[in-house]
Amino acid sequence: MTAMERPEGSGPIDTDVVIIGAGPCGLFAVFELGLLDLKCHVVDILGKPGGQCSELYPEKPIYDVPALPIVTGQELTDRLLEQIRPFNPVFHFGERIDALVRQEDGRFLLTTDAGKQFLTQVVVIAAGGGSFTPKRPPLDGIEAYEGTSVFYSVRRMDDFRDKDVLIVGGGDSALDWTLNLQPVARSLTLLHRRDEFRGAPHSVNEMRRLVGEGKVRLIIGQVTALHGEAGVLTGATVKTSAGEEIISVDAMLPFFGLTMKLGPIADWGLNLHENLIPVDTEKFETSQAGIFAIGDINTYPGKLKLILSGFHEAALMSQAAQKIVYPDKKVVFQYTTSSSSLQKKLGVK
Amino acid sequence: MHFIRGEMVKITFIQPDGTAQTVTAEEGLTVMEAAKMADVPGIEAECGGACACATCHVYVDPSWREKAGAPSDMEEDMLDFAFDVREESRLSCQIKVTSALDGLVLRVPAKQF
Numbered sequence: 001m002t003a004m005e006r007p008e009g010s011g012p013i014d015t016d017v018v019i020i021g022a023g024p025c026g027l028f029a030v031f032e033l034g035l036l037d038l039k040c041h042v043v044d045i046l047g048k049p050g051g052q053c054s055e056l057y058p059e060k061p062i063y064d065v066p067a068l069p070i071v072t073g074q075e076l077t078d079r080l081l082e083q084i085r086p087f088n089p090v091f092h093f094g095e096r097i098d099a100l101v102r103q104e105d106g107r108f109l110l111t112t113d114a115g116k117q118f119l120t121q122v123v124v125i126a127a128g129g130g131s132f133t134p135k136r137p138p139l140d141g142i143e144a145y146e147g148t149s150v151f152y153s154v155r156r157m158d159d160f161r162d163k164d165v166l167i168v169g170g171g172d173s174a175l176d177w178t179l180n181l182q183p184v185a186r187s188l189t190l191l192h193r194r195d196e197f198r199g200a201p202h203s204v205n206e207m208r209r210l211v212g213e214g215k216v217r218l219i220i221g222q223v224t225a226l227h228g229e230a231g232v233l234t235g236a237t238v239k240t241s242a243g244e245e246i247i248s249v250d251a252m253l254p255f256f257g258l259t260m261k262l263g264p265i266a267d268w269g270l271n272l273h274e275n276l277i278p279v280d281t282e283k284f285e286t287s288q289a290g291i292f293a294i295g296d297i298n299t300y301p302g303k304l305k306l307i308l309s310g311f312h313e314a315a316l317m318s319q320a321a322q323k324i325v326y327p328d329k330k331v332v333f334q335y336t337t338s339s340s341s342l343q344k345k346l347g348v349k
Numbered sequence: 350m351h352f353i354r355g356e357m358v359k360i361t362f363i364q365p366d367g368t369a370q371t372v373t374a375e376e377g378l379t380v381m382e383a384a385k386m387a388d389v390p391g392i393e394a395e396c397g398g399a400c401a402c403a404t405c406h407v408y409v410d411p412s413w414r415e416k417a418g419a420p421s422d423m424e425e426d427m428l429d430f431a432f433d434v435r436e437e438s439r440l441s442c443q444i445k446v447t448s449a450l451d452g453l454v455l456r457v458p459a460k461q462f
Contacts, residue, residue: 052396056396056399056401056402057396057399057401060399129395135430135462136462137432137462138432138460138461138462169429170429171429192429193428193429193434194425194429196425198426198429222432222433222434224433256429256430256432256462257402257403257430259395259402259404259462260395
């Protein structure tokens with residue numbers, strides 16, 4: 001039975017392979033594994049496929065993908081999705097694998113931050129620079145307020161009811177939450193370093209209307225210090241062209257974009273080297289049998305962080321993964337140009 | 350002055366504690382690349398120069414601001430993600446090394462995200 005036929009909520013999803021990361025290497029791994037009859041589930045913390053290609057530089061041209069003299073990050077992602085479609089990968093976006101536990105039968109039980117579980121024979125870590133996490137402003141002592149007064153996302157709007165809320169940033173997240181929280185907050189201050197906003201024009205106009213009506217206070221400046229005690233924020237020092245002032249604040253939402261952190265992978269008992277995962281260059285296997293690492297997140301002598309290297313790593317890793325899932329199968333190497341069985345899998349025959 | 354291809358240009362990075370480090374950069378590189386090659390502390394360049402992370406933030410010495418130029422719109426947008434942004438802020442991945450910048454002085458911020 002394949003994982004896809006299992007209804008949600010009936011225990012762990014059973015699969016051959018879980019790929020962590022839906023960037024170009026994770027996506028291409030679906031292809032190489034698929035040719036070898038391995039079914040994949042792909043988990044990514046972002047809400048969409050493409051990893052850094054679509055999150056950091058969707059419009060940037062890439063010039064070193066073989067046979068594509070020029071391709072943007074988004075185009076590359078779209079083409080990979082098209083290429084892997086015959087293999088019906090199941091995507092789990094907006095989730096992060098938090099725990100990995102090897103079972104007695106050698107399989108791995110993976111649990112996401114949303115509580116979803118997978119039972120899998122093979123784990124492929126294709127997590128690039130790590131999982132995207134919100135940037136923490138380098139303010140002294142900010143850690144003490146995180147989760148109590150400083151938040152990087154809004155889980156429940158009601159948590160901000162009757163609070164003096166400070167939102168920092170000039171993009172869509174900052175604007176959207178300004179508009180959404182203004183009606184519930186006691187006061188809402190939007191702080192941005194310049195009087196120009198990157199967000200959707202409609203949101204900018206709406207924010208300016210609220211500022212005009214006196215419902216939102218807009219300050220052009222930057223936060224330089226936090227004040228409070230025992231995790232309870234009481235104020236923030238704000239630097240503007242007029243000087244510094246301390247404003248009264250119960251809750252702060254900083255939106256300074258995302259950064260990449262290795263995250264929970266560090267706790268899975270893998271050998272690490274400077275936040276990278278050492279692998280061999282035959283199978284791209286980590287220090288734990290059955291767990292592979294491909295793409296930017298691995299390291300080995302001569303490693304180059306190139307998309308094309310990640311593709312090569314995916315192909316070799318897949319051969320090793322097949323031996324784990326089908327230990328008795330005689331492996332016959334085949335080409336997609338001539339093999340009718342591969343062409344059938346690709347849906348072209 | 351004639352434009353000589355591949356001319357070496359001197360760039361000085363001043364750390365928040367006042368330590369100065371002068372690096373030699375080949376024309377055509379970006380200032381970020383020159384800093385990374387010389388392991389200048391505080392220039393992280395997490396995204397590798399795609400103008401997508403703001404971790405190569407520098408302050409251009411006032412006497413060099415005109416020659417270094419102003420940030421593009423895209424760079425201004427990305428500077429929104431930097432910390433303690435000032436009038437003289439630039440992202441070093443967006444400054445191309447040219448002979449006109451020989452002697453350039455840059456300050457590394459106390460805190461990079």
